[in-house]
Amino acid sequence: MTRVLGRAGLLLGLPVVLLVTWWFASAGSKSFYQPPLETIVKVFPDTWTGARFKSDVFPSLIRLFIGYGLAVALGIALGVLIGANRRLRALVEPLLEFLRAIPPPVLVPILILIAGIGNPTKVLVIVIGGIWPVLLNTVEGVRGVDEVLADTCRSYRIGGWLRLRTFILRAASPQIVVGARQALSISIIMMVIGELLGATNGLGYTVVEFQRGFQIPEMWSGVFVLGLLGVLLSLAFTLVERRVLSWYHGARAAERSGH
Amino acid sequence: MLEINALRKVYGGHGRQVEALGDITLTVEDGQFVCVVGPSGCGKTTLLRCLGGLLAPTSGEVKVAGQTVTGPPDGLAIVFQEYGRSLFPWLRVAENIELPLKSKGVGRAERRKLVSESLSAVGLGDAGKAYPWQLSGGMQQRVAIARAIAFQPKVMLMDEPFAAVDAQTRADLEDLVRTVWQRFGMTMLFVTHDIDEAVYLGERVVMLSSSPTHVLESLDIDLSAERDQLKTRSEARFVELRSHVYARIQEAKGAAAR
Numbered sequence: 001m002t003r004v005l006g007r008a009g010l011l012l013g014l015p016v017v018l019l020v021t022w023w024f025a026s027a028g029s030k031s032f033y034q035p036p037l038e039t040i041v042k043v044f045p046d047t048w049t050g051a052r053f054k055s056d057v058f059p060s061l062i063r064l065f066i067g068y069g070l071a072v073a074l075g076i077a078l079g080v081l082i083g084a085n086r087r088l089r090a091l092v093e094p095l096l097e098f099l100r101a102i103p104p105p106v107l108v109p110i111l112i113l114i115a116g117i118g119n120p121t122k123v124l125v126i127v128i129g130g131i132w133p134v135l136l137n138t139v140e141g142v143r144g145v146d147e148v149l150a151d152t153c154r155s156y157r158i159g160g161w162l163r164l165r166t167f168i169l170r171a172a173s174p175q176i177v178v179g180a181r182q183a184l185s186i187s188i189i190m191m192v193i194g195e196l197l198g199a200t201n202g203l204g205y206t207v208v209e210f211q212r213g214f215q216i217p218e219m220w221s222g223v224f225v226l227g228l229l230g231v232l233l234s235l236a237f238t239l240v241e242r243r244v245l246s247w248y249h250g251a252r253a254a255e256r257s258g259h
Numbered sequence: 260m261l262e263i264n265a266l267r268k269v270y271g272g273h274g275r276q277v278e279a280l281g282d283i284t285l286t287v288e289d290g291q292f293v294c295v296v297g298p299s300g301c302g303k304t305t306l307l308r309c310l311g312g313l314l315a316p317t318s319g320e321v322k323v324a325g326q327t328v329t330g331p332p333d334g335l336a337i338v339f340q341e342y343g344r345s346l347f348p349w350l351r352v353a354e355n356i357e358l359p360l361k362s363k364g365v366g367r368a369e370r371r372k373l374v375s376e377s378l379s380a381v382g383l384g385d386a387g388k389a390y391p392w393q394l395s396g397g398m399q400q401r402v403a404i405a406r407a408i409a410f411q412p413k414v415m416l417m418d419e420p421f422a423a424v425d426a427q428t429r430a431d432l433e434d435l436v437r438t439v440w441q442r443f444g445m446t447m448l449f450v451t452h453d454i455d456e457a458v459y460l461g462e463r464v465v466m467l468s469s470s471p472t473h474v475l476e477s478l479d480i481d482l483s484a485e486r487d488q489l490k491t492r493s494e495a496r497f498v499e500l501r502s503h504v505y506a507r508i509q510e511a512k513g514a515a516a517r
Contacts, residue, residue, distance in 0.1 A: 146344050148339055148344035148345050149347065151339070152337075152345045154312075155312070155337045156336070157362055158362040162358075162362050173349075247348055247390060250390060254392040254393065255392070
């Protein structure tokens with residue numbers, strides 16, 4: 001119990017200190033652009049529950065989940081293909097290095113030109129940003145599978161889908177998870193960027209609209225929503241990771257204790 | 260059961276050619292237990308990989324049950340030296356044993372039966388739910404042996420399977436392998452660098468030269484079928500056979516050094 005409390009204290013300690021400091025430092029602030037935290041907190045419920053949740057938060061989340069899901073699925077699929085095939089890897093690796101070096105936000109105007117300003121473009125923006133860490137980490141993971149395990153599969157004639165599912169993907173999963181975690185934060189950023197240009201709804205759009213309409217406390221509250229979203233998704237990710245990689249952490253711990 | 264004809268393997272690359280296997284000819288009868296010993300670096304593992312269809316020979320051929328080996332043959336199982344790396348760490352012990360059976364197309368009920376039978380055959384009846392990394396090294400190698408048993412192979416290849424376990428565990432595992440062989444009657448090819456182990460386990464010991472490797476001698480081990488760590492190892496005949504094999508291997512090493 002004390003350990004749980006201690007961990008919660010470590011986790012929440014600094015944010016709480018910062019918020020309290022902000023609360024008192026900004027109390028009575030007359031600056032139009034830096035309203036008191038109290039004001040921001042007061043407008044928060046009215047701004048983000050009810051109609052706006054449905055009209056802006058929900059569409060953003062849907063786009064994020066579809067975009068992130070596609071980025072992960074495509075990244076893994078292409079990564080397995082490239083990682084398992086030495087010739088293909090030699091062929092596409094320079095190209096991948098070039099493509100990943102392009103900052104994805106630069107591609108947003110181009111995508112809008114080609115695909116318009118609808119939902120598909122906004123999802124595509126997320127995919128283009130999020131796919132790289134998944135793809136590159138999957139390639140590395142698949143390339144680094146253990147040779148003795150590969151021989152074991154060969155000699156027991158474990159092939160095809162069974163081999164992919166029970167050997168390749170599982171062996172690469174620690175690295176795939178690293179990529180997927182990076183992709184998650186990038187996807188949130190790309191979601192907002194996609195909504196800054198030529199959008200009519202969404203979290204990013206709403207924050208910019210508030211700023212343009214000089215609704216400064218509401219704008220700040222939007223920034224809070226995005227931060228909270230990031231934290232919640234990261235927590236959810238950690239829960240999934242613990243399940244998927246429990247074997248990995250167990251094996252690592254056994255190795256360290258000199259088993 | 261296992262025929263090796265003029266097997267040769269040359270590793271090429273970077274302008275340097277290494278002749279690992281020179282010329283190996285060897286026949287193992289159905290159900291025989293043959294141990295292969297040789298000085299270190301004599302290409303024992305290369306030989307085993309060629310037999311298992313994991314490596315293509317440069318020339319010569321390997322036949323398992325009359326069929327020329329071009330890839331991993333039917334009814335052949337390999338137990339690797341690196342037990343820690345040959346079990347899938349994300350699968351539980353029972354799932355590890357079950358996986359090759361799934362791929363073989365064995366039905367669920369039959370799979371379950373084979374898994375529990377093979378686990379109890381290696382003395383790990385209640386370890387099915389554990390993960391491999393929760394077990395000691397010796398127990399992990401038992402799991403690998405159980406997986407090979409459950410596969411019901413006609414030929415079992417073992418690549419220095421006990422090189423990485425401690426002496427106590429090693430003696431237990433040696434007896435286990437004898438018991439398994441007597442009970443299931445598969446053809447057994449056991450590669451080791453340990454002369455005592457080879458003489459203790461085998462019905463026949465095949466001695467290899469240094470590389471480029473060929474067969475130095477094939478020696479029948481005329482000890483009784485019931486072997487015991489203490490009694491057998493102290494028998495005069497055991498000591499005699501052991502000394503003979505030792506002398507031949509030393510000779511081979513000397514020849515390589517000259």
